Structures are given as structure tokens and as C-alpha cells.
Amino acid sequence: MLNIRKMRQDPDFFRRGLSRRGLSPSLVDRCLELDAERRRYLTRVQELRHRRNVISQELAAAKKSGKDVSSMLAEMKTLADELETLERRLDEVSEELHKTLFNLPNIPHDSVPDGRSEEDNVVVRSWGNPRTDEEGIMDHVDILQRLGLADLEAAAKIAGARFYILKDELVILNLALIRFALDILSRKGFTLVQPPYMIQRRIMEGVVAFQDFQDMLYKVEGEDLYLIGTAEHPIAGIHADEVLDGRLLPLRYAGVSPCFRREAGAHGKDTKGIFRVHQFEKVEQFVFCKPSQSWAEHEALIRNAEEIYQALGLPYRVVNICMGELGPIAAKKYDLEVWMPAQKKYRELVSCSNCTDYQANRLGIRYREEPHVEETEYVHTLNSTAIATERTIVAILENYQRRDGSVDIPEVLHPYTNGVTRLKPRNQ
RNA sequence: GUGGGGGUGCCCUAGCCCGGUAGGGGGCUGGCCUGCUAAGCCAGUGGCUCCAAAAGAGCCUCGCGGGUUCAAAUCCCGCCCCCCACGCCA
Structure with missing residues (x-):
């Protein structure tokens, strides 16, 4: 499997390699797009999880001191729904990226001769x-x-x-x-x-x-x-x-x-x-x-x-x-x-x-x-x-x-x- | 295969019954302290994201996968692996 971080750093190396394999160099761009999309979702998901963790702790503290927690419960509920949707999208994009990367061949060494048979x-x-x-x-x-x-x-x-x-x-x-x-x-x-x-x-x-x-x-x-x-x-x-x-x-x-x-x-x-x-x-x-x-x-x-x-x-x-x-x-x-x-x-x-x-x-x-x-x-x-x-x-x-x-x-x-x-x- | 016990960060272990920030010990690394060493004290010790980078912040990680719940190491279901005993067996 090709390494996505290296692909981010030096996409041309991968474009050249795939071209030599007879594949479209645009596959690299496809991966980079998916990667960017994945990270956008990930960032958003992490923000929501952070919010959830904060409220969860406030909620635990409030419950201990006997305060009313109904508004917190309500927010948690909507937060959980939103998270679920986003996490599903994140999973889909991640899987697509993984699948794409997984199916690309290794980048050939410069000393590999051209030719078919x-x-x-x-x-x-x-x-x-x-x-x-x-x-x-x-x-x-x-x-x-x-x-x-x-x-x-x-x-x-x-x-x-x-x-x-x-x-x-x-x-x-x-x-x-x-x-x-x-x-x-x-x-x-x-x-x-x-x-x-x-x-x-x-x-x-x-x-x-x-x-x-x-x-x-x-x-x-x-x-x-x-x-x-x-x-x-x-x-x-x-x-x-x-x-x-x-x-x-x-x-x-x-x-x-x-x-x-x-x-x-x-x-x-x-x-x-x-x-x-x-x-x-x-x-x-x-x-x-x-x-x-x-x-x-x-x-x-x-x-x-x-x-x-x-x-x-x-x-x-x-x-x-x-x-x-x-x-x-x-x-x-x-x-x-x-x-x-x-x-x-x-x-x-x-x-x-x-x-x-x-x-x-x-x-x-x-x-x-x-x-x-x-x-x-x-x-x-x-x-x-x-x-x-x-x-x-x-x-x-x-x-x-x-x-x-x-x-x-x-x-x-x-x-x-x-x-x-x-x-x-x-x-x- | 049956019965029992287990799987928690690099290693060991507490927490699980009774859901609410994963605690302690060890090792290692760095620092402080120190004639030297030891001891002691402090910090760090996995993956990832944001960020040009640094700094910083956050998310994830309690064998794996589902479920319940506002919230799961903890409760429920399924699976995997390890240890002990019995059974079977080259």
C-alpha cells in the first residue's frame, strides 16, 4: 500500500511512478482529494467529540450537586445525532481512500526496464x-x-x-x-x-x-x-x-x-x-x-x-x-x-x-x-x-x-x- | 471439546460487582539534586488531526466487533487469543 503522507509531500514522485505502470497520474490527485476530505471530516468530528466530552463532564458535576440537567441532556442528544451522521461520512470517505490506496501498485525503481513481456x-x-x-x-x-x-x-x-x-x-x-x-x-x-x-x-x-x-x-x-x-x-x-x-x-x-x-x-x-x-x-x-x-x-x-x-x-x-x-x-x-x-x-x-x-x-x-x-x-x-x-x-x-x-x-x-x-x- | 481464570499505555497491575477525567508500580529517556554512585524529586514514554513550522490545543487508544445509555475499561450480545484442569490426540 502506498503511503498517503509521502504522497502529500511529493505527489509528483507518485504520479511519475504510476505513469510508468501505465496508470493515470490523476489517481494521485484522487487520493489527495479523498485525503483532504477525510481530514476535513475528521477535524469537524473531533470538535464535536470535544464538545461532547466537555458537556459530559459538566453534566456529571451538575448531577453530583443536584442541579437541573435537562438542557444539557437535550444538547447532548442533538450533538450525538450530528456526530453520528458525520462519523458515518468520515468512515465512508476513509474506506474509499483506503480502498483506492490499497489497490494502487508499488512505485517502480528507476532501474526497472521498460517493456511488456x-x-x-x-x-x-x-x-x-x-x-x-x-x-x-x-x-x-x-x-x-x-x-x-x-x-x-x-x-x-x-x-x-x-x-x-x-x-x-x-x-x-x-x-x-x-x-x-x-x-x-x-x-x-x-x-x-x-x-x-x-x-x-x-x-x-x-x-x-x-x-x-x-x-x-x-x-x-x-x-x-x-x-x-x-x-x-x-x-x-x-x-x-x-x-x-x-x-x-x-x-x-x-x-x-x-x-x-x-x-x-x-x-x-x-x-x-x-x-x-x-x-x-x-x-x-x-x-x-x-x-x-x-x-x-x-x-x-x-x-x-x-x-x-x-x-x-x-x-x-x-x-x-x-x-x-x-x-x-x-x-x-x-x-x-x-x-x-x-x-x-x-x-x-x-x-x-x-x-x-x-x-x-x-x-x-x-x-x-x-x-x-x-x-x-x-x-x-x-x-x-x-x-x-x-x-x-x-x-x-x-x-x-x-x-x-x-x-x-x-x-x-x-x-x-x-x-x-x-x-x-x-x-x- | 468441557469447566475455570485472564487480555488495561513499553512491562506489571488497580479500577469492573455499584457507568461519570484510566490510578499506581517498574523499566527506559531527559532534567534537577549530588565529591562519585545510589537514593530522592520533576517531566516524558502509542496513534492521529489542526498548524508552513515551532509552540500549543484537541481527538482516539482498556483483546476485536456490535448494542444499551446523555455518558461504557465498567452493563448486554457475538467473536478472537492466552493460562490452568479434564477430555481427545501425532
Whole structure:
């Protein structure tokens, strides 16, 4: 949610930002009008409340000394009526303002490229040497088939399409990837958390775009709960309605959780295998920091993800997501895309966003430079995948496959795999 | 799930039965006092509005939402959360 006080101070900044998003800059003026109207009502309401408080006290005193209070009662009555009308108008205007602000997207950073589609994303840097020229390279679905380490048919039987069952060494590999990422982030000072996998609507609204409720999120029937789409969602809520001590910022969390996604609107895309599924595991980085720190933190988060994929030896590139592909919550987003040899394409495995003060405004997360400093300021929040394990498994299977149908496990994972260094076809 | 007890400002707590300016203690910050420290004393300690700003004034805040009333922390209704016991349970 955009900050109305900042909008009052620097409306042009917001007009420019909304224009870049393809929205009318007059939306800013609409907000400022509503804001002015709201404050006019508020002032009047406060005056009447003051009058009410004064009479109320006089009335209490008069009653004590046995004086006649009928004229006071009469005035209170008319005052109460007038107040009720004004308060209702105030509520209406406030709600309208809130709704308008709530639905405006975040202001993009200057470095976000223009453009509408994937092709307009800007490659920031690349790493590693993609396998391109080999014959007979298999995609992950075929490799899984030969290894016999996943059962997609049984998963479809018990849960439907876009589910999977991992088996044996693949279970170990999945857990190894999680441990590997957690250890790296723990060494970097991140606080490890395993959050709730379902959260209340109020928190979810603070973190995601309205559209996500329809396209991405599962609702728990009969409860005010939604399954999380990523650990970002619960972690963002950890400090809701708090004023943090600025000396302790940045606060860095590494969350591990399953992620649940409806994938509505993804019909026909990546229908086979375990690349696009309704449930997967992910280790997520999340940062609460001061505005002055957030752009450096954003770079640090993508570098952490790169460190992980470099250690795994998976060729990737980092792209700066263009205006048209940037969701409404983020001010800037990097994706890390890993090379998939069978598709001969880079595919998204990591998404790294600086949401500036957008989520913080919705969730009421502020900080104070030091205790007893009066002014508070909204924090900036950032999130980035550290590792999405199922997609990483896909990448490992395709990039580490050998001619004999076996798949090497990246060396950095060996400490976590109980001595398994290679996945071999079942029939061998 | 049942029974009981709770939720009051940064923390603890009084007030609730019996409606009328939310009181006390602690912590912290600043000041006074003081060889130093401690103690003591004074003030401040959430959100918002008016105001160019400062100063000042006011409004709101007793878990949340309704209701009754001239007036609600207090009375009534609904909901949420925490603690204890019992029950159920991986």
C-alpha cells in the first residue's frame, strides 16, 4: 500500500511512478482529494467529540450537586445525532481512500526496464557454461522415469494433476538441498524459521496482490486461513503492527516451508513432471530493513542465491524484470534463471524482490532509529528464493545426466546424502 | 471439546460487582539534586488531526466487533487469543 503522507509531500514522485505502470497520474490527485476530505471530516468530528466530552463532564458535576440537567441532556442528544451522521461520512470517505490506496501498485525503481513481456527483461549477468551441443539429452520427466525415483501416476491418482511422489534417493536429495541452503544462510547470520503453513487473511492481504487470492492461493474451508504460497507470506507477518528498534535492522530470516500454489491460468504450461506443481519445498530469504539499506540488501539477496547455484554448478543468468512483468507489490525484481539443457532454455528458479515500504504500510511494520526517538518510519521488506528444491532437482537431473542414464549429485551436497553421489537407473 | 481464570499505555497491575477525567508500580529517556554512585524529586514514554513550522490545543487508544445509555475499561450480545484442569490426540 502506498503511503498517503509521502504522497502529500511529493505527489509528483507518485504520479511519475504510476505513469510508468501505465496508470493515470490523476489517481494521485484522487487520493489527495479523498485525503483532504477525510481530514476535513475528521477535524469537524473531533470538535464535536470535544464538545461532547466537555458537556459530559459538566453534566456529571451538575448531577453530583443536584442541579437541573435537562438542557444539557437535550444538547447532548442533538450533538450525538450530528456526530453520528458525520462519523458515518468520515468512515465512508476513509474506506474509499483506503480502498483506492490499497489497490494502487508499488512505485517502480528507476532501474526497472521498460517493456511488456519476458523478452524485455534485461540480462544482468550470466554464469557457467550451458550444455548445448549434445545428442540424446533427456528431459527431467524421462530421467525420472528411468531412475524410478518418482511416481507421478500414483500422485495423480491420490491428489490429481501437478502432484508428485519423490522416492528413496530423491527424498534424500530434496532434504539435502534444504539443509545445504539453510547452512549457508545460517552462516551468514540469517535466523532460521519454520513458519505456519497457513495464515489469516489479514496477513495474506498485507503481502500479496488481490489477484493472487484467485490465481495462487488455496483457502481452507470454514476457517479464516489460507495455505501459504511461500514462506515469505508468514515471515512478513512476524513483525506486523510492531515498531522495531532501528539498531537491530536489518533483520534477516531464512524460512523453510512447503509452498502451495493453485497455478490457475497455467493450463497447458509445463504439464509434465515436477517443474510446475501445486506443492513444493522452498528455502526463502526475507529481510526487514531501513529504507537506506534496502537496495544493498536486494543485491545481497540475489548474490546469496547465486552463491548457492554456483556451488551446485548450475549455469544461470540473472535478469532484471521489466515493468510489464513486475508484480504490483515489488519495486524491483530479479529472477535467477537456470539453464535447462533439454528445453535449451533458461527457466526461472529464483525470484528476488525489493518491496520497499509497500508491504510494511499494509502490515504496519515500522522502526525507530533508536529507542525514545519520536519519529517512526516504515521499514522496507525484501524476499528472495534461496532454493526451490523441486525445480532445482529438475535442473540437477538435466544438467548432471550422463550417457548411461545415471545422474551425478553435485559435490557440495555429498555431506548431506548419506554417501550417495550418483543416482542410477533402477534396472542397472 | 468441557469447566475455570485472564487480555488495561513499553512491562506489571488497580479500577469492573455499584457507568461519570484510566490510578499506581517498574523499566527506559531527559532534567534537577549530588565529591562519585545510589537514593530522592520533576517531566516524558502509542496513534492521529489542526498548524508552513515551532509552540500549543484537541481527538482516539482498556483483546476485536456490535448494542444499551446523555455518558461504557465498567452493563448486554457475538467473536478472537492466552493460562490452568479434564477430555481427545501425532
